[in-house]
Each structure stands twice: as structure tokens, then as C-alpha cells.
Amino acid sequence: MKKQKQAPKIVTRSLEVKGFYSDFSKEGTLYAALIRSPATTGIVKDIKIPDLMEGYYLFSAKDIPGKKTMTFNDTVTNIFGFGNVNYTGEPLGIVVGPDERKIKELTDKASIYFDIQNLESALSKVMKTHVKPPAINSSDLEDLASSLSNLPSLDSVTGTKQIENEKIVAERNVTSGVYKTKPFEEASKSLFEKEKYVVEETWCQEIVNPKWQESAGAFCYTEGEKLHVYTPTRWTHFLQNALSQTLGIDIELIYIHKTKSSGIFSDGLWRTTQIALQTAIASYLLKKPVKLMISQKEQEKYMAPGVDTKINYKAAVSENGRIKALEVNIDIDVGTANPFAKEITDRITIAACNIYKPENLYIKARAKTSKHAPTSISIKSVDSQGFFAIENQIQKISNVTGIFPDEIREINFSSQTKDFPFDIDTKNIDEVIQNTIKMSDFNRKFASFHMDSIDRVQQGEEPFFALPLRGIGLSCAYNSSGYNGQSTFSYYPKIEVTLYPDEKLVIHTIQPSEVNQDIWKTTASKILEIPKSNIQIDSNFKVKEIPESPEDSFSTIGIINQIIKKCCLDIQKKRFHNPLPITSKKGITAGGKTKWNKENFCGNPFMANSFISCAVEVELDVYTYNEKVRGIWLTVDCGEILDEAAALRTIRLEVQKELCMMVKGKKVSCDDVFVQFLPSKDTAGQVGELVHNAFPAAFTAALSSALATQVTKLPCTEQQLFTLIKQRGEVKK
Numbered sequence: 001m002k003k004q005k006q007a008p009k010i011v012t013r014s015l016e017v018k019g020f021y022s023d024f025s026k027e028g029t030l031y032a033a034l035i036r037s038p039a040t041t042g043i044v045k046d047i048k049i050p051d052l053m054e055g056y057y058l059f060s061a062k063d064i065p066g067k068k069t070m071t072f073n074d075t076v077t078n079i080f081g082f083g084n085v086n087y088t089g090e091p092l093g094i095v096v097g098p099d100e101r102k103i104k105e106l107t108d109k110a111s112i113y114f115d116i117q118n119l120e121s122a123l124s125k126v127m128k129t130h131v132k133p134p135a136i137n138s139s140d141l142e143d144l145a146s147s148l149s150n151l152p153s154l155d156s157v158t159g160t161k162q163i164e165n166e167k168i169v170a171e172r173n174v175t176s177g178v179y180k181t182k183p184f185e186e187a188s189k190s191l192f193e194k195e196k197y198v199v200e201e202t203w204c205q206e207i208v209n210p211k212w213q214e215s216a217g218a219f220c221y222t223e224g225e226k227l228h229v230y231t232p233t234r235w236t237h238f239l240q241n242a243l244s245q246t247l248g249i250d251i252e253l254i255y256i257h258k259t260k261s262s263g264i265f266s267d268g269l270w271r272t273t274q275i276a277l278q279t280a281i282a283s284y285l286l287k288k289p290v291k292l293m294i295s296q297k298e299q300e301k302y303m304a305p306g307v308d309t310k311i312n313y314k315a316a317v318s319e320n321g322r323i324k325a326l327e328v329n330i331d332i333d334v335g336t337a338n339p340f341a342k343e344i345t346d347r348i349t350i351a352a353c354n355i356y357k358p359e360n361l362y363i364k365a366r367a368k369t370s371k372h373a374p375t376s377i378s379i380k381s382v383d384s385q386g387f388f389a390i391e392n393q394i395q396k397i398s399n400v401t402g403i404f405p406d407e408i409r410e411i412n413f414s415s416q417t418k419d420f421p422f423d424i425d426t427k428n429i430d431e432v433i434q435n436t437i438k439m440s441d442f443n444r445k446f447a448s449f450h451m452d453s454i455d456r457v458q459q460g461e462e463p464f465f466a467l468p469l470r471g472i473g474l475s476c477a478y479n480s481s482g483y484n485g486q487s488t489f490s491y492y493p494k495i496e497v498t499l500y501p502d503e504k505l506v507i508h509t510i511q512p513s514e515v516n517q518d519i520w521k522t523t524a525s526k527i528l529e530i531p532k533s534n535i536q537i538d539s540n541f542k543v544k545e546i547p548e549s550p551e552d553s554f555s556t557i558g559i560i561n562q563i564i565k566k567c568c569l570d571i572q573k574k575r576f577h578n579p580l581p582i583t584s585k586k587g588i589t590a591g592g593k594t595k596w597n598k599e600n601f602c603g604n605p606f607m608a609n610s611f612i613s614c615a616v617e618v619e620l621d622v623y624t625y626n627e628k629v630r631g632i633w634l635t636v637d638c639g640e641i642l643d644e645a646a647a648l649r650t651i652r653l654e655v656q657k658e659l660c661m662m663v664k665g666k667k668v669s670c671d672d673v674f675v676q677f678l679p680s681k682d683t684a685g686q687v688g689e690l691v692h693n694a695f696p697a698a699f700t701a702a703l704s705s706a707l708a709t710q711v712t713k714l715p716c717t718e719q720q721l722f723t724l725i726k727q728r729g730e731v732k733k
Helices: 100-109 117-130 138-149 154-158 184-194 236-247 271-286 296-302 341-351 384-401 405-414 429-440 442-458 514-528 557-574 644-659 690-707 718-732
Strands: 012-014 030-036 043-048 057-060 069-072 075-078 091-097 111-114 168-176 197-205 217-223 226-231 254-258 290-293 308-317 323-333 361-368 469-483 494-499 505-508 535-538 540-542 582-587 606-620 627-637 673-677
Touching (some): 030 100, 030 296, 043 091, 069 236, 168 341, 217 271, 226 236, 271 290, 308 384, 384 690, 429 469, 429 606, 429 673, 469 690, 557 606, 606 690, 644 673, 644 690, 690 718
Parallel strands (some): 030 290
Antiparallel strands (some): 012 540, 030 091, 057 091, 217 290, 469 606
């Protein structure tokens, strides 16, 4: 009897998250550390470690079997630096060995050979021309100094293009009102001459991750021809393809095991990919398990979350508090490279106005490269720096005009401007703010603390006295679901739901948190009238069908829950008329996208928004400079609440995370956190990151109120607070 051929096995990969990469190990695991460039610029010729002992290995770009770079959105990043160095600390090689302490020592002993022949030649020529032994007189030294100063830059001598140090890679200009019809200088002059108040300030929020969290890294091992990679990636598709190109192996042989991301702001899109590639190269070449875990110092210097952003506001404000003109200059440093620079620039531009509608608006946003480490994108919190800046600016306007913070906000979001570019739905925002005002007794405390600080300044009291300083601040923000603008990624996923004959239901998508799973199962259970225990979330994908977009781009609870509803309703209509199994595949229609005009950069940029208002009361000990948050009050409007207990836990967890980031090197304490949700039947919105968008500005406003001076940067430092109090004292004198 002829043996039948078996059908080819369908290869799938699980996108379920399990454990931390640092917890995984195998017998004989080798440890790895990166050799980094000590120079900002130069041409690397070779890397060597003298007396490299047996069992220890060094790999660099020349050892990579396949492609030596990873590319996305026309942005090219070296896996290991070669040729021109791009920044101080660029990884040039990896050292691998059995003793973790020893490999750290070996990286310090590494010799990096730069091509300095051209520079030596130029210097030699100058020396021969101007230095004539045996005597050197003063005129010779002057000529030498002059010639040295006229030498070409080190960048040009060593082959690095100076233009690459600072190049505009993304920009966005937005105008409305008079700025749209007149040249900028003319419009600015006419608008600012008319109004009583001109309020200008520059704001900067540096985002930091707490040191106690797991630093970036990866664990890799081979199993025959198969390569296994454990890493906290959120972009499996890109990592999978990059590994295939770098190692020259088929993607069917690559097994990526997603691990938990301990960072508040995930590095799992771009830079984690590079670290995973570096580790995989060593493991694949040695055919041994290798673990790379960068140090906390490296994490801080080369893997900082977000982008370095400075936002300057200049506002012309009428006597009644209305912002007649707002000029915004946004300067974004993306490091040597960032493939998401355009989206970051656009999103911060939109957030720079928050919910406010000044009568005349001018925004100039620029993203530039620099000789700093490359940056990435945190999709969920990409616009947080814009909220921080505008909310502090509104607070400063309140201080200058003497109008209460809630009133100044109402004045500027309720008025309608015909050609204002951004249509953010603010129908419940007044209720959100007023609920927080009531919960926190904000206006009474604000007036009391404000008068106390004014009295201290006017009466000339010394800044150092026994009583602690107290202040209270207010802010509000939104968090978006689904971005309608021009994006690197798709924010409109498709979900597949299948009902089988035994009433088992399978939802095929990237596995979310247990809370989200429970919400989706509850939704499906109610519609199809089947037990929740019969419902399974399937995160297995065929290798070549893994979603191309990062999971962060479409993990919004409200959007996917709506899609699951559509699928279940579709199945319910068919289940008694068609044989099982029945599969329904649905996505979001393009209706939302039509509300946004990509060409003119105007309209409704998001599918839905959640809103939050936040009040923070702080106390500062003037002897120790220890900050204490006496109370936090939050009001949230996130549409229909699918699981209030889970939403409350999320908000409280976010608060604790924020308290770790307000002051450098320590966590600020707070015993009293009060949260209320507004009842709503609107589509469920995103709860996560709401606190991050609002809390920092409220904290800064409260600290400014307590100090009777302006805090413009986060995180705070004890030296910063000391300097502000000292400067305030000097101004009084």
C-alpha cells in the first residue's frame, strides 16, 4: 500500500508574554557586555582585546554573517558601529565569556583603533611650518594657535559629515487666524501690542525610568539550526525579519519569545531590536546560550525613554484671560537617528494646544538629529511632553492674570475659533475639571497657599524658615484611541473570532493583559450566551502572518472590544442558519480617518479620547528639601467602564509610577489618592497613560505655588530647588 504524504506542518509562533528575559537561562550560559565608542566621532579601523583568554570571545561588525545594519522608514542603524562613529557610547563590539565580572573588565581593556592618519598629517604640517627648534618665540606660538584654529574640524578630517550632527528630519508648521493671512513678524507685532499680558516660558520634561527596573537586554540560544530569542520586544515582526537578514537564516528557524517589559516606557520597538540582534549574533556564531543585560548606567545614558524636547510658549492674553495669540516653538532632539521622528513631531504638535483654542495660533515644530544616542518612540505616551508644557503655561497665565486655574481653562476651551486646526471633543471636560475642584477643595487651598507665598515674598522673609512650604496645582489632559493622522503604523487592527461546534469561541489576536482578556470574554459571553470558560484568546500566528505593526499601536482596549462586539454580533446572526465553525473577521471602518485632513493637518486626529483632571497638593521641607505629596485627586472620563475595579487599579498603579519620576533619585511619598470616574455610555476609552499626561504638570504647578517661583523642568533635584529659593531671595533684596 502506497504511503500517503502528510500535509506540511503549519509553523506558528506564540505572541504571548511570559516572564522576564533575565530570569531565563540554560546550562553553560555565557554572559555578554558591549564595547562602546569613547569618542563622539572618528573612523573605526579595528577593535582588539590584548591577551584574550580561552573561553572568552570578541565579535564586531566584521563578524556579522549577513546584513550589518537594520533599516526602517529610511533610517539606518548599525548593529555594531563600523566606519564613522555616530555618538559617544555607540556599541562597537560584544565581549562574551563565562564570568560576568571578567567580561566587564575586558571591555575596559579593549583597544579601539581609529584612523587618525589624516589628522596626524595635518598636525604635523602645522608643526613643521611654525615650530622651529631649538627656540620658540611668542610670534611662533601665535601663528601656531592661529593655524590650529583654522584646521578643518575633527569631523571633516576623520570622515564624519558635520551636517549629520544636526539635521532637520521632521518639521510641522501650523497657523490659524492672523498668522494665516499675514507674515509672521507682522502678525506677531500686531497681536502682542494690543493685549495687556504677555506670558512667555520654556518647558522641559525629561522622562526617566526608575533604577529598580530590569534594564534592557536579551537571552539567546541555539537548538540545532533553530535560534531562540528571549527579549521584551513589542515588535515581533520587525525583529524576526531583522534577525533573518543579519544572520542569513530563514525566518522559520527563528523563535522569538516575548518577555515582560519592566520599563514604564517600553524600549521594545527600535533599540531593543538592536540589543537582541547583538546578543543573537554572539549566540549564533558560538552555538552557545548568551545573555546580555546592560548596566543601569548604560540604560540611563543610552536608552533614555522619549525624546529630549523643549517647548517655548509666548502668549498674548487679554485682561479677561482669553489667549488672543499663542506662539509655540518646539525643539525635539532625536539623537543620531529615530525612524519615528515625523510621527513624534506631529503628535507633540497636536498635544501642544491640549484642549485649548487660542484665537490666533502659530506652531513651529522641528525634530533634529544630534551626536546623542538614538531615540525611539513610546506610542502610548508620545504626546505627554506637549501636555506638560501647555498645562504649565496655562498655570503661569493664571498666576499672571490673577484668574483661578479652573476659570482660565474654561475661558480658553469653551470659546470657538472658526479656523482652529484641531477638533478635540471636549464635551465633558468642564464636568471633569469641576469634579476635581470640588473633591480637592482646590480653590480655597489655592487662594490660601497663594496668599501665603505672596506674603512671604512681599514681607521679605528669609527663604529658610521652620514652617514647610505648601502649594496646590491643577492640570488636565486627554489620552487618545486610534490616530487618524499620517502614521508609521496601522492603528486599525483586524480581529478574527471563530465559534466551533462545541460552543468553544476563539478570539485570534495578540494576547493582552488578564484584565483585558476578562473584559473581552465578558463581552463575547453576553452576546453569544456561552460560558466565559468556553472562550479562549489565541495568540498563535503563522510565521509569515505575524502583525506588521507593533502591538502598542493597536492594543487599545476600547477599539478592540468594539471589534470583538462586531464579530460576535455577526456570528450570532449566522450561527442558527449556517454550520459551525463560523469565523468573523472585522476591523475599524475608514470613517474616522475621513475626519482628519492629512494634507492640511487639521480636523479630528483621534477616534476617541479619554479625559482626566488632576489636582496635587505638595509640602516642601525647607531644611531637607524633601517633597511630600499630601494629596492627589483625579477625575476620569473614559466612556463606558468595562471593569471599574481594574480601571481603578490601573490609575493607582500609574500614580505610584509617576511618584518615582518626579524627583531624581528618589520616590516622592503620598498616602492619600482619590479617584472618581464619570458615569458614561460612550465608547470605552484608554485609561493607561492618562495619569502620565496630567500628573507631572499638576505636580510642577503645586511646587511652583509652594516656592513662589517657577519650576520649569522635571524631574526636580534638590540643587534645583535650592537654587530657585536662593534666586527668589536675591530678587526680593
